[in-house]
Amino acid sequence: MTEDEQLKSYQQIFNKAKEQESRRIAVAGAEGKSVLQALNKAMTEGIAQPVLVGQADKIKSLADEIGMDISGVDIHNTSDELSSAQTAVRLVHEGAADALMKGKVSTPALLKQVLNKEYNLRTGRLLSHAAVLEIPVYHKLVMITDGGMVIRPTLEQKADIVRNGVQVMHKLDIARPKVAALAAIEKINPDMPATGEARQLEEMALQGELGSCELEGPMAIDVAFSRDAAEKKGIESRIAGNPDILLMPDISSGNIFAKGLWHLASAQIGGLVIGARVSIILLSRSDDAQTKLNSLALAAVTA
Secondary structure, eight states, X not given: OOGGGSOOSHHHHHHHHHHSOOEEEEEETOOOHHHHHHHHHHHHTTSEEEXXXXXXXXXXXXXXXXXXXXXXXXXXXXXXXXXXXXXXXXXXXXXXXXXXXXXXXXXXXXXXXXXXXXXXXXXXXXXXXXXXXXXXXXXXXEEEXXXXXXXXXXXXXXHHHHXXXXXXXXXXXXXXXXXXXXXXXXXOBTTBHHXXXXXXXXXXXXXXXXOSOEEXXXXXXXHHHOHHHHHHTTOOOSSTTOOSEEEOSSHHHHHHHHHHHHHHSOOEEEEEEESBSSOEEOOOTTOOHHHHHHHHHHHHHHO
């Protein structure tokens, strides 16, 4: 698709999700109010069909409280975090669900089961996190990766993170995403490893090793978002002012930047863990129902 035809907002993601067959989402630890609120809206709008795993009595009580009709919803009663995580992952493994969602279970508990060879959810690819943001002052969706999984990625891990992100963007109808490999400066500095790795990634992209994408780096954030900044710095760039993916140097920068845009710039945000056989919605305890709904829509169109 051309750039004019690519998905540029969450409303367009919702519309695409509604046009396709509703995806089944196995929810580990579904006894959470905001989780059920998001699932209720997703189910009502035909985006997703929840498969609820957790303490059935609490799930039913919360569903009644928010007016959610779960009469036709599969509920798998479990007694604790471990059994919730195991059951949800097993349902995906058995083909009873198309994607996986973290509810009121810890991230380590869920990921341990995702990595369990018994359930065959690994693909051999690195698991990485992709946050997709709709920012009021930016003209299209932008992905920030990785701000949730890989703490200090190596060069090869960054290559895998790019490959994962590119695959997600392809499913959002972005045929050749533009990737900015971010650093503090645009010149190679031996004391700043991110700069040299960004240049190596650019060379890998030119050789077609990172999938169908266009990558430049190292690139400072002002140049990534502003063609005027690039011109003032004397930098020739094909993607300045127009990136689809921001590759972060480490987890801290990705996490801080994404959450900062959400809290201070009114960005809409959704996120997925990618690299497994299915998309995994892995949310923070502070995420609101809208963020959960955005993530469900992302999972639906990328499943």
